[in-house]
Amino acid sequence: xxxxxxxxxxxxxxxxxxxxxxxxxxxxxxxxxxxxxxxxxxxxxxxxxxxxxxxxxxxxxxxxxxxxxxxxxxxxxxxxxxxxxxxxxxxxxx
Amino acid sequence: xxxxxxxxxxxxxxxxxxxxxxxxxxxxxxxxxxxxxxxxxxxxxxxxxxxxxxxxxxxxxxxxxxxxxxxxxxxxxxxxxxxxxxxxxxxxxxxxxxxxxxxxxxxxxxxxxxxxxxxxxxxxxxxxxxxxxxxxxxxxxxxxxxxxxxxxxxxxxxxxxxxxxxxxxxxxxxxxxxxxxxxxxxxxxxxxxxxxxxxxxxxxxxxxxxxxxxxxxxxxxxxxxxxxxxxxxxxxxxxxxxxxxxxxxxxxxxxxxxxxxxxxxxxxxxxxxxxxxxxxxxxxxxxxxxxxxxxxxxxxxxxxxxxxxxxxxxxxxxxxxxxxxxxxxxxxxxxxxxxxxxxxxxxxxxxxxxxxxxxxxxxxxxxxxxxxxxxxxxxxxxxxxxxxxxxxxxxxxxxxxxxxxxxxxxxxxxxxxxxxxxxxxxxxxxxxxxx
Numbered sequence: 018x019x020x021x022x023x024x025x026x027x028x029x030x031x032x033x034x035x036x037x038x039x040x041x042x043x044x045x046x047x048x049x050x051x052x053x054x055x056x057x058x059x060x061x062x063x064x065x066x067x068x069x070x071x072x073x074x075x076x077x078x079x080x081x082x083x084x085x086x087x088x089x090x091x092x093x094x095x096x097x098x099x100x101x102x103x104x105x106x107x108x109x110x111x
Numbered sequence: 112x113x114x115x116x117x118x119x120x121x122x123x124x125x126x127x128x129x130x131x132x133x134x135x136x137x138x139x140x141x142x143x144x145x146x147x148x149x150x151x152x153x154x155x156x157x158x159x160x161x162x163x164x165x166x167x168x169x170x171x172x173x174x175x176x177x178x179x180x181x182x183x184x185x186x187x188x189x190x191x192x193x194x195x196x197x198x199x200x201x202x203x204x205x206x207x208x209x210x211x212x213x214x215x216x217x218x219x220x221x222x223x224x225x226x227x228x229x230x231x232x233x234x235x236x237x238x239x240x241x242x243x244x245x246x247x248x249x250x251x252x253x254x255x256x257x258x259x260x261x262x263x264x265x266x267x268x269x270x271x272x273x274x275x276x277x278x279x280x281x282x283x284x285x286x287x288x289x290x291x292x293x294x295x296x297x298x299x300x301x302x303x304x305x306x307x308x309x310x311x312x313x314x315x316x317x318x319x320x321x322x323x324x325x326x327x328x329x330x331x332x333x334x335x336x337x338x339x340x341x342x343x344x345x346x347x348x349x350x351x352x353x354x355x356x357x358x359x360x361x362x363x364x365x366x367x368x369x370x371x372x373x374x375x376x377x378x379x380x381x382x383x384x385x386x387x388x389x390x391x392x393x394x395x396x397x398x399x400x401x402x403x404x405x406x407x408x409x410x411x412x413x414x415x416x417x418x419x420x421x422x423x424x425x426x427x428x429x430x431x432x433x434x435x436x437x438x439x440x441x442x443x444x445x446x447x448x449x450x451x452x453x454x455x456x457x458x459x460x461x462x463x464x465x466x467x468x469x470x471x472x473x474x475x476x477x478x479x480x481x482x483x484x485x486x487x488x489x490x491x492x493x494x495x496x497x498x499x500x501x502x503x504x505x506x507x508x509x510x511x512x513x514x515x516x517x518x519x520x521x522x523x524x525x526x527x528x529x530x531x532x533x534x535x536x537x538x539x540x541x542x543x544x545x546x
Contacts, residue, residue: 019305019375019389023368026303026392033152060360062301062367062394081394082157084279085299088292088396089357099150099281102261103242107156110220110304110391111350 023064027079035104038077040065040086041096048073048094057086057095081106120146120269122445123258124237125245125282127154127229129431130417131275133172133438134445136228139235141446146267147229147237148260150244155225157277159395161302162343162350163325164219165432172439173231181227183218183345184323185210188316192379194330195500199379203326210322218323218343218350220304247285248272248413254455255286255412270454271445272413275438278396280406280419288415289406294358295486296400298338298425301367302352303375305387309347315383316344327428332374335493336363337486340374341428342383348390349383351375354397356486367394399425402472402479409463411456414441424474426481426545433471440465477545484544490529490537498525 020026042048048055049071057066057073063081067074082105087097099105124135127149135147151157163186169176177185187210190203209215233239249257249266257268274282278297283289309320316324323344332340338355353370360367374380398404398421405422408415416422417434424433444462448454466472485491502521512520526534 019384019387020303020392021372023366026368026389029389029392054364056361056364059364059366060299060357062299064368083299083394083396084297085357085360085394085396087279088297089294089361091361099244102150102244103152105157107152108159108222108391108393109156110222110348111159111162111302111393 031107033104034078035101039098039100040075040077042073043094043096045072047092060089061086120144122271123269124273124275126275128158130434130438132228132232133435134273134442135237136232136235137439137442139237145237147239148243148245149241153226153241154229155222158221158225159393160221161341161352162218163216165216166214168432168436181223185214186216186323186325188324190326192326192328193496194328194332194379195497196331198500200499200503218345248282274415274419275417276419278398278418283406283415283419295356296404297357298354298397298399299357299360299367300352300354300397301371301394302350303389304348304350304391305384306348306390307387312344330496398423402475409456409459412454414462416441422471426478481544
């Protein structure tokens, strides 16, 4: 069957996860006080960012490494690096 | 790393996508000592493309590549759909001249294709190192002299470093060749590969085994935002995807995967996918800033190619071909520089000249205002496109109304809300943006 949810979509992917996140929220206070819309939780295609009431949860393990959050965070509050060599998402097809 | 390798290379290529590999292949073929560094487990494992590969620019590097490359289907039919909620206006072209040698373009699955292409460079003598991130360029006395990788003792040196590190090109940014990208300079695209038996694809798209079909979809597929969707046929799967500028995605607060699901469920699309099995979901950025976003492409000991140089023509969905052509041009400049032993910015400048004299920069220049025009004037997608659907419905519906009255009615529909003068202005603005 064709996928219906983001969870099903993410489940199709192969990831080789590093123990350390390659995505870092520079200042959690900025997400809490200066960013009412929490835009990264909407446009991130891997649903990496989840707002947990007071803090931004970063599920770096499901990151496609597209770079949208690096460019799209309205406060430039995300430090974005590549995962360690050979780690992160491993596309098998397209 | 150092001990296992020669001290210094002629060329280090960062990235094993189409641009980097075209450059590595051409350099190695001409006898240069090449190191190609890829951060993924294998070439293609980090790369995403809707799936159309043009023949011409790869043929210039590897003649008759179609006889051995892992391709899906040669494309014989290309379509545009202007889609509203429950309707679509279609136009396209099918030509059997595209179904035979030398072909026009092909659908490909990049993880397979990129591995094959990189292997061709290895066969020419290029050394490929996977699973290695280049953290920064090593700069000495204003000249790039090598790269620092994330391996222990991971510094490697070369006369020229080629930045083929993709749309995010952190290295071009490190060197100050470009500013940080803005959300309106990139498109965020998501896609799915959906497995479907070959016979079903052939029936639904009216093609034979060795014929492919593309559909580009405008309008309701992006909820009227600046962007497109696409459906491409592989051998026994379909690639379906959608993208808008990141700025539109942010402004409209859309989730990209919701947009994809809406597309898959659209009544004009869903019958094509019926019974399909999702195999992969992928997201990527496309550099769509065009001419005005092209960074500095040559420096002392360094050149920038492909997506890293923002070489994409979004209007004609060309990117990987421009990547390959730019990689080849960079290689030719490096070979010349090697003959004179001058790897300075001036010594490598023939790359910039070749690029700016080629179809690549000429095409980007032609469309330099297009994206901005359509982003700033949403009426094309949001007003005219649905209106065109209504007009076509009117035109084809036989209901006893005389044709002359129908024509009047259609014109009124088109100009009604806006007034004739505004319609003429809109047509002129669109024409100016793409002329």
